[in-house]
Amino acid sequence: MERENRFWRVVLLVLPLSVFAVFVVWPLFSSFWYSFTDWNGFDPNYAFVGFDNFVRIWTDRLFYGAIVNTALWMVAAILLPTLLGLALALLLDRQIRGARIFKTIFYLPICLSAIVVGQIWTWIYQPDWGLLNAVISFVAGEPFTHAWLARPGSALWSVIVAWSWQQTGLSMVIYLAGLTAIPSDLLEVCDIEGASPWQRIRRVVVPLLIPSTIVVIALSVINSLKGFDILYIMTGGGPFHSSDTLAMHMYNESFKKYLMGYGSAISVVLFLIALVIIGFYFRQLKRLDEIYG
Amino acid sequence: MANRPTLHVTPWTAALMAILVMLAVLFLTPTVGVLLSSIKTTRAIAMGDLWSIPGELFLGNYAEVLWNPAVHRYFVNTLIVTVPATAASTALGVLAGYVFAKLPFRGGGILFLAIVAGMFFPPQVILVPLFRLFNGLGLIDTLWPIFLVHTALGIPICTLLMRNFFATVPDALREAAILEGASEWQVLTRVAIPLGLPALAVLATLQFTWIWNDFLWPLIFTQSDEKRTIMIGIVNLKGQYTVAWGVQGALSLIASLPTLVIFLFFQRYFIKGMTMGAVKG
Numbered sequence: 001m002e003r004e005n006r007f008w009r010v011v012l013l014v015l016p017l018s019v020f021a022v023f024v025v026w027p028l029f030s031s032f033w034y035s036f037t038d039w040n041g042f043d044p045n046y047a048f049v050g051f052d053n054f055v056r057i058w059t060d061r062l063f064y065g066a067i068v069n070t071a072l073w074m075v076a077a078i079l080l081p082t083l084l085g086l087a088l089a090l091l092l093d094r095q096i097r098g099a100r101i102f103k104t105i106f107y108l109p110i111c112l113s114a115i116v117v118g119q120i121w122t123w124i125y126q127p128d129w130g131l132l133n134a135v136i137s138f139v140a141g142e143p144f145t146h147a148w149l150a151r152p153g154s155a156l157w158s159v160i161v162a163w164s165w166q167q168t169g170l171s172m173v174i175y176l177a178g179l180t181a182i183p184s185d186l187l188e189v190c191d192i193e194g195a196s197p198w199q200r201i202r203r204v205v206v207p208l209l210i211p212s213t214i215v216v217i218a219l220s221v222i223n224s225l226k227g228f229d230i231l232y233i234m235t236g237g238g239p240f241h242s243s244d245t246l247a248m249h250m251y252n253e254s255f256k257k258y259l260m261g262y263g264s265a266i267s268v269v270l271f272l273i274a275l276v277i278i279g280f281y282f283r284q285l286k287r288l289d290e291i292y293g
Numbered sequence: 294m295a296n297r298p299t300l301h302v303t304p305w306t307a308a309l310m311a312i313l314v315m316l317a318v319l320f321l322t323p324t325v326g327v328l329l330s331s332i333k334t335t336r337a338i339a340m341g342d343l344w345s346i347p348g349e350l351f352l353g354n355y356a357e358v359l360w361n362p363a364v365h366r367y368f369v370n371t372l373i374v375t376v377p378a379t380a381a382s383t384a385l386g387v388l389a390g391y392v393f394a395k396l397p398f399r400g401g402g403i404l405f406l407a408i409v410a411g412m413f414f415p416p417q418v419i420l421v422p423l424f425r426l427f428n429g430l431g432l433i434d435t436l437w438p439i440f441l442v443h444t445a446l447g448i449p450i451c452t453l454l455m456r457n458f459f460a461t462v463p464d465a466l467r468e469a470a471i472l473e474g475a476s477e478w479q480v481l482t483r484v485a486i487p488l489g490l491p492a493l494a495v496l497a498t499l500q501f502t503w504i505w506n507d508f509l510w511p512l513i514f515t516q517s518d519e520k521r522t523i524m525i526g527i528v529n530l531k532g533q534y535t536v537a538w539g540v541q542g543a544l545s546l547i548a549s550l551p552t553l554v555i556f557l558f559f560q561r562y563f564i565k566g567m568t569m570g571a572v573k574g
Contacts, residue, residue: 008477009396016389016448023445024411027422034421041424091313096306104560105317108324111556111563113506115524116545119531120323123330123538129341131326165323173564226415229508233528247417255513260421271418278413282406 031271034264041258053265062241063266066249069156070225073245076157077224080164082216085171086209090201092172093179103176107169114166114229121162122234125149152242155235159243163230167223171216178212179205218281225274246270330542331355338538354543363518364544367526371505374436374522378443379500383493385444386451391481393452394459395467405456412449416509424513438514439522443504451496458492459485495562502552502563523548 035053039046057063088106092099109117124131125148133145148158182205190200228247231237237244237252244252246266254263330343331354337343358364393405427438462485470480486493511522521529527544556563 004477005396006398009392009398012388012392012396012477012481016385016452019385019441019445020408020411020448023423023442024419024448027419027426028414030422030425031418034425039421039425042428088316091309096309096313102313102317104557105320107564108556109320111502111552112549113508113524113552115506115508115527116327116549117323119527119541119545120327123326123343123542124323129338129343131322131344134341134344165320222413226417228417229524232508232512233531247415250417250420254421255424260424264421267415267418267420270415274414274418278410281413 028271031264031267034261035268037261037264039260039264041254041260046261049261053262056262057265057269062244062249065241066244066246069243070245070247072156073160073163073227074221074224076160077163077167077227078217078220080160081167081171081220082213084164084168085173085216086175086206086213088168088172089175089179090205093176103172106172109166110169112166115233117162117166118159118230118233121158121165122149124162125158149235150239152239155239156243159231159234162234163224163227166230167220170219174212174216174219175209178209182208214281214284218277218284221277222274225270225277246273327542327545330538331546333539335537335539343538351539354537354539355547357540358543358547364523364526364547366519367521367523367548370436370520371522371524374439374443374511375501375504378440378447378504379497381440381444382447382451382500383496385448386453386455386496387481387486387489387493389448389452390455390457391459391485393456394462395464395485396477405452409449409453411446412453416446420509420513427514433514434516434520436515436520439507439510442510442514443507447500447504450499454492454496455489458489462488491562494559495565498555498559498563501555505552 036048036050037046038049038052092102096102112120127133127145127147127150130148132148136145146154148154186204186208187200190204195203226247227245228251231243231245231248232251235243237248247270250263250266250270253259253266326343329345329347330338332351333343333347334351334353337347337351389408393401423438423442424433427433432438466484467480470484471477475483506524507522508524508528511520511525515521515525518529527541527548530544531541
């Protein structure tokens with residue numbers, strides 16, 4: 001019996017594992033190798049340059065900008081969709097007319113591609129006829145309009161708002177799933193004990209949603225590390241690199257300037273950041289398993 | 294969900310409704326904007342007339358997009374990549390997920406975690422080596438790399454969801470079938486997979502949406518317009534018709550149609566997949 005099991009294990013795993021190994025695991029390790037070379041993307045001859053690329057990272061002003069932007073992007077990408085998604089989930093978690101329609105409207109953006117979302121929001125921010133400036137000039141007057149995506153001060157934030165618009169539905173859905181797991185007798189006790197709605201949310205519901213919150217935050221962080229498409233179409237990392245993120249910077253160095261070795265070094269840094277976050281995430285999940293069983 | 298107060302129109306529910314309607318309008322506005330742009334002439338848009346409800350429907354933008362041979366090519370290319378990659382990644386996930394759920398082995402837990410961790414890494418990390426690999430194989434500017442990479446990158450989520458599903462299939466079912474003389478392969482194809490059809494539907498909708506919407510891999514692996522996919526097409530068209538906003542809007546909507554349709558019809562599956570993939574890390 002066990003011999004047969006062993007046979008089937010090998011037969012069934014060989015294909016998935018080899019595809020995964022060839023196209024994911026092996027490239028991951030070769031990234032480390034290329035980060036120590038000066039490969040330019042097409043020349044078969046390249047040299048081993050030791051830690052030159054990593055030394056260069058320390059002095060790369062654009063890299064610093066990109067890391068600061070990635071951090072900003074992450075913090076905003078955690079706060080905005082999480083809070084908004086939680087609020088929407090709390091509002092919708094009751095018998096309310098049209099709840100299904102509201103839910104559909106709020107998570108519809110998830111199924112749009114980042115490219116389409118970027119395109120849509122480029123319209124909103126369009127300086128001449130975009131909705132945002134139209135509203136502003138209606139409310140406050142022409143002088144207060146702004147070229148949102150063309151100014152270094154506002155480009156990154158404008159993209160973050162567009163990104164949050166798309167991601168809010170995801171956190172709402174996860175929170176809604178978490179809310180269904182809260183035992184209703186617990187909420188009844190709140191009513192009997194005379195807790196106000198605010199106390200009920202603050203002291204009972206939100207603490208019980210901690211597992212969902214960890215998932216939402218981890219997903220936001222991971223998704224924001226990957227954030228590339230929407231920046232590519234909305235700002236391209238500009239103006240003057242003011243909205244560059246690590247992923248964007250890595251792409252520019254590797255595929256615009258053909259500094260593939262240097263690009264690999266940036267991607268190694270990206271990998272290490274992701275590793276820390278994933279490690280933290282798995283640890284939290286394990287701890288939650290221990291608490292909640 | 295039980296024992297919630299039943300619906301009465303109180304000031305509180307009225308206020309709640311008002312807030313929800315306002316938020317919904319706010320959320321819909323961007324999408325409505327594209328819809329409006331697609332049925333207006335570029336001239337009308339440039340005059341600042343985008344956000345009004347048009348008196349008449351202008352379909353010229355759609356005609357321009359639908360009769361454009363380049364757009365046909367983008368669509369065909371995207372389908373050629375998306376459908377096989379969805380099928381392949383799901384199939385591989387079924388195989389691996391079945392082993393991890395039903396044929397546990399020493400070290401299997403670690404291996405499973407290592408695969409699932411792949412879900413969380415930024416794809417930029419493997420960009421350069423993959424480019425070199427496919428360049429060496431002479432596959433740059435073909436659709437092969439996109440298909441292969443999506444198949445491989447789909448393995449973590451597909452394995453995760455299928456393992457979690459197969460874990461809910463009772464072991465007794467498998468043992469009974471084996472005692473009856475069925476092979477493991479027969480158990481998988483005749484028992485486990487038919488039971489797993491809902492989970493497969495979840496996966497297929499998710500994978501299809503992600504691969505259809507992808508931008509990074511086609512950007513890296515294709516160069517000529519003949520091999521571009523639809524998302525790149527949107528960006529290209531943006532360059533070609535710099536101010537033809539209406540045409541861009543029409544193409545954006547048409548490009549989103551397949552995933553929108555899937556989403557509206559398979560909403561339940563789609564959301565289940567989103568939350569399952571997310572929660573069961």
